[in-house]
Amino acid sequence: MKMVVHEQKKIDNRRILLLLTPSVAGVCMFLLLPNIDVLHRAFTQAATGEFVFLDNFRSVLDNEAFRLAGYNSFLFAAISLPILILGTLFLAMLLYEYVGKGSWTKTALLLPMAIPSASIVLTWKLLFHKQGIVNGVLDTIGFEPLNWMDSSAALWIVVGFFVWKNSGFYLVLWMAALSRIPRETMEAAMMDGADACQRMRFILLPQLKGSFAGIILLAVLHLNGSFREVSQVTGEYPESRIFTLQYLLNNWFSALEVDKIAAGAVLYSIPFIALVLLVQHLWNRKESFHAE
Amino acid sequence: MQCSRWTWICVVEFVLLVLITGLFIQTYSRVEEPEEASADLTIFLLTSNSDVRQCLVALANDTGLRVELTEADTGSLTDFETRRNLNMALLAERGPDIIVMDDMDAEPYRRAGVLQGDMVPLAQSWFVISCRGNMIEPSGDITSLLRQLENRSLRFDHGFDIMAAMVYRIYVAPGLSGDKEKDSLVLKHFFSDLKHMRAMFRKKDAYVSFWKENLDIAGMNFFDRVASEKADVALDYLTSLDQLQELSALNNQTGLQFSSSVFPTNSLPRCMMAVTTSAAHRQEAERYLKYARSEAGQETISDNGLLPASRRVMFRALRKRPPETFLTRDLTINAPRVSAKECRELSRLLPTKCEEGTDGAIMQLVMQKAQSYMNGSKSLTEATEEAADRIWLKWNE
Numbered sequence: 295m296k297m298v299v300h301e302q303k304k305i306d307n308r309r310i311l312l313l314l315t316p317s318v319a320g321v322c323m324f325l326l327l328p329n330i331d332v333l334h335r336a337f338t339q340a341a342t343g344e345f346v347f348l349d350n351f352r353s354v355l356d357n358e359a360f361r362l363a364g365y366n367s368f369l370f371a372a373i374s375l376p377i378l379i380l381g382t383l384f385l386a387m388l389l390y391e392y393v394g395k396g397s398w399t400k401t402a403l404l405l406p407m408a409i410p411s412a413s414i415v416l417t418w419k420l421l422f423h424k425q426g427i428v429n430g431v432l433d434t435i436g437f438e439p440l441n442w443m444d445s446s447a448a449l450w451i452v453v454g455f456f457v458w459k460n461s462g463f464y465l466v467l468w469m470a471a472l473s474r475i476p477r478e479t480m481e482a483a484m485m486d487g488a489d490a491c492q493r494m495r496f497i498l499l500p501q502l503k504g505s506f507a508g509i510i511l512l513a514v515l516h517l518n519g520s521f522r523e524v525s526q527v528t529g530e531y532p533e534s535r536i537f538t539l540q541y542l543l544n545n546w547f548s549a550l551e552v553d554k555i556a557a558g559a560v561l562y563s564i565p566f567i568a569l570v571l572l573v574q575h576l577w578n579r580k581e582s583f584h585a586e
Numbered sequence: 587m588q589c590s591r592w593t594w595i596c597v598v599e600f601v602l603l604v605l606i607t608g609l610f611i612q613t614y615s616r617v618e619e620p621e622e623a624s625a626d627l628t629i630f631l632l633t634s635n636s637d638v639r640q641c642l643v644a645l646a647n648d649t650g651l652r653v654e655l656t657e658a659d660t661g662s663l664t665d666f667e668t669r670r671n672l673n674m675a676l677l678a679e680r681g682p683d684i685i686v687m688d689d690m691d692a693e694p695y696r697r698a699g700v701l702q703g704d705m706v707p708l709a710q711s712w713f714v715i716s717c718r719g720n721m722i723e724p725s726g727d728i729t730s731l732l733r734q735l736e737n738r739s740l741r742f743d744h745g746f747d748i749m750a751a752m753v754y755r756i757y758v759a760p761g762l763s764g765d766k767e768k769d770s771l772v773l774k775h776f777f778s779d780l781k782h783m784r785a786m787f788r789k790k791d792a793y794v795s796f797w798k799e800n801l802d803i804a805g806m807n808f809f810d811r812v813a814s815e816k817a818d819v820a821l822d823y824l825t826s827l828d829q830l831q832e833l834s835a836l837n838n839q840t841g842l843q844f845s846s847s848v849f850p851t852n853s854l855p856r857c858m859m860a861v862t863t864s865a866a867h868r869q870e871a872e873r874y875l876k877y878a879r880s881e882a883g884q885e886t887i888s889d890n891g892l893l894p895a896s897r898r899v900m901f902r903a904l905r906k907r908p909p910e911t912f913l914t915r916d917l918t919i920n921a922p923r924v925s926a927k928e929c930r931e932l933s934r935l936l937p938t939k940c941e942e943g944t945d946g947a948i949m950q951l952v953m954q955k956a957q958s959y960m961n962g963s964k965s966l967t968e969a970t971e972e973a974a975d976r977i978w979l980k981w982n983e
């Protein structure tokens with residue numbers, strides 16, 4: 295009997311490996327190898343291929359634009375991620391509580407993802423140009439028009455755009471997580487006299503803990519997703535408060551600063567990798583706690 | 587049944603693996619020698635210009651090479667996107683054999699080791715100011731120059747763009763340091779002067795615009811307006827021997843004075859060419875450039891409408907030119923053969939050394955902000971501070 299189980303396990307393992315092979319091969323060829331190449335270039339001089347150890351990193355860290363872009367990227371993430379994650383969570387809980395499954399609201403919130411970049415850019419320009427719609431409205435109510443994308447408001451506009459564009463996707467994720475919570479539990483709580491806030495605090499949120507890690511990771515990885523539209527609105531050199539690392543890496547590539555791009559990309563990836571490892575670690579701890 | 591299902595999975599996986607591997611090989615491997623080459627030489631140009639194109643093809647014909655020109659601005663891509671695509675091709679070692687570096691900053695390409703050897707201009711443009719009566723005095727700053735120009739009747743048409751570009755190059759660019767406050771101050775003067783200058787220009791011409799490519803200037807000049815007494819001063823670029831011959835004739839026949847010495851920088855290089863290190867046709871590319879720099883190549887360049895970089899060839903070609911009649915808006919100019927004496931005079935005015943080419947990226951940033959100030963969408967302080975901010979970013983990245 296033991297032999298049969300062992301044999302079956304071996305066959306299963308082989309099947310798993312077989313099914314994973316194309317995906318692993320794809321990841322290796324299109325992600326792992328290019329990343330190894332970037333790592334290699336980060337330690338070498340582009341022109342000669344000579345090994346320069348940490349020189350490229352030093353030159354990147356000494357670069358004032360890199361420091362500014364790094365700070366801006368961090369600030370952008372620190373502002374936009376909580377707004378996106380908590381905002382969509384709150385919205386999803388409201389929808390779950392009051393609206394139900396087949397709502398048009400979800401469809402409406404998903405629409406920004408389906409709008410082509412060119413249309414978004416055009417609308418953005420129409421809205422926030424000096425002679426645009428927003429300034430037109432402000433002018434009629436007696437306020438001074440602003441150069442929105444060249445003012446301190448630019449950061450908030452970019453944050454707003456990022457949240458608006460991605461909220462539908464995260465709302466769907468939260469809704470999927472919420473749908474796993476049995477309705478009966480909520481109904482029982484209602485019967486016991488729990489109000490909406492208590493139901494959210496004591497039933498919904500604890501049950502959503504497991505989805506948090508995945509959603510945070512996805513949101514972090516999505517941080518660069520809005521760059522295309524933003525850069526099309528602002529050009530290569532935007533207002534210095536929204537000059538993020540993507541701009542810098544793009545400009546370096548345009549100037550063929552290969553060593554700097556490679557070192558910058560490695561430095562840029564460190565916080566991401568650290569965050570992924572941290573979330574993974576917390577996730578594993580939670581799993582092992584449940585297993586016990 | 588189960589076995590057959592797994593066999594199918596294996597077959598599909600095998601096919602997928604083969605496809606992925608094929609794609610990988612296709613992406614990363616470099617074809618050393620194409621089986622059937624469509625051209626012996628590929629040349630990339632960031633800015634398209636018919637005269638330059640004609641010259642490049644003529645040089646290829648002389649050397650017996652089939653050339654393929656890749657022009658960036660014929661499509662819908664921006665300069666930035668085009669450069670990115672070029673860089674991608676260069677890094678993948680599938681780039682052009684020769685790059686024409688006009689309007690591009692060559693330094694990063696040199697540093698990245700994608701250019702082989704020195705970059706030499708094959709042609710040049712010559713900035714000329716012509717006057718009726720007293721010649722404008724060389725001046726150290728734009729304000730005194732403007733004061734001189736203000737009292738004269740001017741003929742510019744597109745000259746405002748040219749002037750703006752020249753003034754930027756001569757008076758503004760050397761003063762920029764990457765320090766936000768200092769740059770903001772320099773730009774404040776520049777933007778105010780530009781606005782003042784535009785007002786002067788508008789007295790004469792209704793149409794005023796910035797040209798995006800300040801070097802891509804059409805082969806038209808307005809010296810005939812000075813010669814026909816419709817203006818006192820004219821500014822323009824000379825880009826061909828035709829124009830040089832015409833100017834010389836105007837000088838002789840109408841007493842028009844012309845000079846290039848008003849501005850310290852007045853000759854701009856054109857057709858800055860360099861062979862790439864990954865050139866698939868390196869020998870052909872080197873042969874092509876060697877020929878283009880030779881006297882025969884420079885003659886081909888002058889025959890095809892550009893001012894060659896070699897002064898000797900330029901003046902020899904100018905002296906060989908037959909008498910010609912130029913029809914302008916106001917005059918019919920009968921230009922005789924240019925004499926040796928006139929050539930010497932021209933040679934005295936002509937700068938001996940071409941300036942280094944730049945990509946004009948900072949100038950473009952500055953001009954965008956200047957334009958937004960002049961069209962009223964930004965105040966002077968806003969425009970200059972934003973420009974200084976962008977310059978700081980560009981300098982520090």
